[in-house]
Amino acid sequence: MRLAITHRTRYxxxxxxxxALQRLRLTPKSTSxxxxIEWKMTMEGARCELEYEDHNCNTTALLSVEPGVRQVEIECRGVIDTDDQAGVIGRHAGHLPIWxxxxxxxxxxPGSAMKSLVSGLSADRDRLQMLHELSSRVADCVKYETGFTTSETTAEEAVAAxxxxxxxxxxIFIGCARHIGVPARYVSGYLKMDDRTMQEAGHAWxxxxxxxLGWVGFDISNGISPDARYVRVATGQDYKEAAPITGMSFGSNDDRVSVELEVMQQTVAQ
Known part of the structure; x- marks a missing residue:
């Protein structure tokens, strides 16, 4: 599947x-x-000071905001070819050990609520089957609904809510998996919706x-393993290590952030 992505963030x-300084993890890599095919990032009101690969092998850019500006816009635009591999990424690679x-x-x-959630699950069982069961348990106990949590909400707090x-x-899935001895990591990226192209934010799984098998993906919110509709951008131990944009600013008491995201399928010429 060929996916065309336009992701615009405005402050x-x-x-x-x-x-002001911003750390961006908005550049996907060719991987399993x-x-x-192409990817370009442009910005207004800021400039890129440095680009590097972080300890999770994420392409990372450091931006400085031009002094005196009242608006910053960052736009990423690109084309990605994807395949359905039933969520299997494969062998471990990178700077960090699996442990x-x-x-x-x-x-x-995890706290008591998450520990109760994994009752009866064990890494000694068929691991793939057990992880799918864990994914279902998480989705059953935490209803997908916006407005109740923030980027600072912990997994235990979300279960309780x-x-x-x-x-x-x-x-929640990651914390529960680790609690029973299974290494797990966070993924940020994009998902092509079946019913629309415009979205309010990226996706996480x-x-x-x-x-x-190696690393295998689980999209708990949608109850599936990622397929050709998904684009991986960054990974980390949790959201903080894979967040698309993080940073800090001085000299402004308030700021508003707006996001425009379009993910659509393109026809591939034969």
């Missing part, structure tokens, strides 16, 4: 900015199941390590 500042993804973070650390979004589903 409107109440007061002129004195100083996807090939980047790094077995340790909990502040966002994934009973509401959340894809980020929360991924954190989880990957867990299955010895005979």
């Amino acid at each position: 409107d500042f109440e007061e002129p900015v004195v100083h 199941g996807q090939s980047v 790094h993804f077995a340790g909990q973070s502040s966002l994934t650390k 009973g509401h959340g979004v894809c980020q929360d589903h991924a954190h 989880a990957e867990a390590f299955v010895p005979e």
Whole structure:
């Protein structure tokens, strides 16, 4: 499947900015199941100071905002070819050992609610089947609904609330998997919707390590393993390590963020 993606993020500042830095993880790589045909990032009101590969092998750009601006716009536009590999990414690669993804973070650390959620599950069972069951349990106990959580909400808090979004589903799944001894990681990226091309935000899911297969993806919110509609952009121990945009600013008391995202299928010429 050939997917065309346009992702535009705009910051409107109440007061002129004195100083601001942004870290961007918005550039997908050619990897198992996807090939980047083209990808370009442009910006207004800011400039790229440095581009590098972080410890999770994510392409990362550091931006500085031009002093005195009141608006910054970042646009990514590209074309990706994807294949349906039933969510299987394959062997582990990169700078970090697998055991790094077995340790909990502040966002994934389980409490009593999450520990109860994994009751009866064991990594000694058929691991793939067990992980699909875990995915179903998470979706059943945490209804997908916006407005109840933020990027700072922990997995345990989302379980207790009973509401959340894809980020929360991924954190809960990851924390539960790690609790029973399965390495797991967070994935941020894009999903082509079947009913529309315009979206309000990107998507998030989880990957867990299955010895005979390697890394395997689980989209808890949609109850499937990622297929050709998905584009992986960044991975990490949790959202903080794979967030599309993070940063800080000085000199403005308030800012508004708006996102325009279009993911659509293109016809491939024969």
